[in-house]
Amino acid sequence: MPHTATPVEPHVMTTYGRVPIALSHGRGSRVWDVNGKSYLDALGGIAVNTLGHAHPKLVPALQDQIAKMIHISNYYYNPATEELARMLVERSGMSNVFFCSTGLEANEAALKLARKFGHDKGIAKPEIVVYEKAFHGRSIATLSATGNPKVQAGFGPLVEGFIRVPVNDIEAIRKATAGNPNVVAVFFEAIQGEGGVNPMTPDYMQQVRALCDANDWLLMIDEVQCGMGRTGKWFAHQWAGITPDVMPLAKGLGSGVPIGAVVAGPKAAHIFAPGNHGTTFGGNPLAVRAGLETIRIMEEDGLLANAAQVGLHLQTALVTQLMHVPGVKEVRGKGLMIGVELDRPCGVLVQRCADAGLLLSVTADSVVRMVPPLILTTAEADEIAATLVPLIKAFLAEQA
Numbered sequence: 001m002p003h004t005a006t007p008v009e010p011h012v013m014t015t016y017g018r019v020p021i022a023l024s025h026g027r028g029s030r031v032w033d034v035n036g037k038s039y040l041d042a043l044g045g046i047a048v049n050t051l052g053h054a055h056p057k058l059v060p061a062l063q064d065q066i067a068k069m070i071h072i073s074n075y076y077y078n079p080a081t082e083e084l085a086r087m088l089v090e091r092s093g094m095s096n097v098f099f100c101s102t103g104l105e106a107n108e109a110a111l112k113l114a115r116k117f118g119h120d121k122g123i124a125k126p127e128i129v130v131y132e133k134a135f136h137g138r139s140i141a142t143l144s145a146t147g148n149p150k151v152q153a154g155f156g157p158l159v160e161g162f163i164r165v166p167v168n169d170i171e172a173i174r175k176a177t178a179g180n181p182n183v184v185a186v187f188f189e190a191i192q193g194e195g196g197v198n199p200m201t202p203d204y205m206q207q208v209r210a211l212c213d214a215n216d217w218l219l220m221i222d223e224v225q226c227g228m229g230r231t232g233k234w235f236a237h238q239w240a241g242i243t244p245d246v247m248p249l250a251k252g253l254g255s256g257v258p259i260g261a262v263v264a265g266p267k268a269a270h271i272f273a274p275g276n277h278g279t280t281f282g283g284n285p286l287a288v289r290a291g292l293e294t295i296r297i298m299e300e301d302g303l304l305a306n307a308a309q310v311g312l313h314l315q316t317a318l319v320t321q322l323m324h325v326p327g328v329k330e331v332r333g334k335g336l337m338i339g340v341e342l343d344r345p346c347g348v349l350v351q352r353c354a355d356a357g358l359l360l361s362v363t364a365d366s367v368v369r370m371v372p373p374l375i376l377t378t379a380e381a382d383e384i385a386a387t388l389v390p391l392i393k394a395f396l397a398e399q400a
């Protein structure tokens with residue numbers, strides 16, 4: 001990588017509008033670019049770097065694993081795979097796990113589970129309830145489930161069999177599914193991430209759980225972004241005291257080593273039979289070790305509590321310093337998943353924050369999103385607010 005301020009990649013497909021920064025290394029919640037400039041990382045690799053960068057307990061564990069075995073294929077047992085499955089089952093109250101490598105793969109597996117659940121009941125054309133503003137990935141099936149026309153544009157025909165409803169509106173889902181014998185599942189993110197940090201209310205999640213029970217539908221909750229401790233509980237739906245039947249995970253599970261998982265409860269755990277589903281890398285020893293160590297270190301270091309406390313501290317600071325500012329619509333989220341919604345598109349803030357030494361993203365055009373490592377300290381949270389608040393105020397003032 002050339003040591004330039006604006007790296008170019010003539011051989012890489014331009015699927016991302018990159019921020020012109022080339023990063024070289026990190027430590028804790030901080031990263032450095034190739035020119036030596038440091039940044040506080042409030043994006044955390046988009047909710048991936050649970051343990052931050054170069055964690056002193058994770059690095060030797062991964063080095064140890066690489067020296068032993070990276071990959072073996074799913075033709076053979078890897079005892080650590082069962083151990084990680086057990087850890088996820090214990091923390092979710094569910095029963096079985098399928099491992100894969102990414103969020104979209106986990107969601108793809110969930111969609112296949114729902115369809116086969118329907119077929120096994122004699123439903124030839126199963127339909128799945130999905131949500132406005134949802135994001136579930138970029139495969140053909142998961143982009144069809146996604147509720148963002150920009151993600152779908154140019155990739156039709158979309159996969160059929162989805163019924164779309166607005167978030168937090170129980171009457172809307174009742175109406176959209178009334179008398180439809182083909183419905184097999186309801187699929188939502190407990191907190192929509194890409195859609196703009198939009199939490200499902202506990203009340204709504206409880207009502208949908210009851211609706212699924214009453215109709216023998218699967219409740220499938222995409223915890224790819226909001227799960228793995230980010231909100232202060234292992235999984236964001238646990239704030240509602242419910243348990244889903246299917247729960248896709250990825251992102252934070254491996255602290256940066258690619259790993260995804262679909263956790264299933266008793267109703268969905270035995271839908272797949274040998275030959276129904278698979279993936280070469282799923283549950284590979286390196287990925288599984290990353291998952292095991294992530295959970296172990298999170299518990300050793302009390303990172304769920306840290307995410308809750310530091311997240312609340314940051315959100316409170318942002319509310320106090322921004323909510324009276326004209327142009328700020330809402331500060332929302334849970335734990336270390338926080339969005340600041342402005343009344344106008346604000347993508348330019350990404351570069352301005354980076355210039356000021358802060359990495360974050362803008363999603364859904366007008367929502368500044370922070371999903372930092374769960375090791376973030378209170379002092380670092382204060383630093384985020386101290387950098388971000390004046391930049392938001394200046395941006396809104398110049399556009400007034």
Ligand SMILES: Cc1ncc(COP(=O)(O)O)c(C=O)c1O
Pocket residue numbers: 102103104105107135136137138189193194222223224225226250251
């Ligand atoms: C809620 C949710 N589901 C699924 C995905 C897709 O995950 P991946 O990019 O690993 O395929 C994402 C990615 O942002 C996500 O936020």
